[in-house]
Amino acid sequence: MWTSTASDIASTTFGALCIASALPFVGxxxxxxxxxxxxxxxxxxxxxxxGGRLxxxxxxxxxxxxxxxxxxxxIYPPTREASLIANTAVVVRGTFLAHRDGRPMRPQWTMLGALGLCLLLGRL
Structure with missing residues (x-):
């Protein structure tokens, strides 16, 4: 079915981009x-x-x-949905904090949109 293929492509792409985005975090x-x-x-x-702990x-x-x-x-299908849901919870919290603190919102909306797309395609 096309939705399974689309879900695999979207989630694999999202996963690969997450992994690649680790690089700028470390400089x-x-x-x-x-x-x-x-x-x-x-x-x-x-x-x-x-609070200065890190x-x-x-x-x-x-x-x-x-x-x-x-x-x-x-990327790994057995853990995909749980990972996407957990990540959504983290990003939603981060979105509220970013809004509260006047941080850029575009990255937040982009990440939430990507997560939503992956979760939607996984459910179709």
Whole structure:
């Protein structure tokens, strides 16, 4: 059925992009230096949200590890839906915090849209 194929393609693409997006969290300028700058600022913000328990560097490495785990789980069909639902919960919380703190909202909406698409295609 076409929906199964579309779901596999969307979730595998989403997972691969999650894994690739771990790179700028640790300072690798991928795909551009602008992404590394954005994520360096995000690491500082996540450090502040942790109440200082995490340094910006530690926040970046923790975020990168989480992106790799979520991406891998989204690619692997038995863990796909649970991963997407858990990630949605994290992103929804982050969206509220970002809005509260005047952070850029486009990345939040993009991630929520991608998660919604993957979950919808998985259910069709």
């Amino acid at each position: 690798v300028p991928f795909p551009t230096r602008g992404w590394a700058t954005y994520y360096a600022d995000k690491n500082l913000y996540l450090s502040q949200l942790s 340094t910006p560097r530690a926040a970046g490495w923790a975020s990168a590890a989480l992106r790799i785990a979520v991406g891998s789980a989204a």
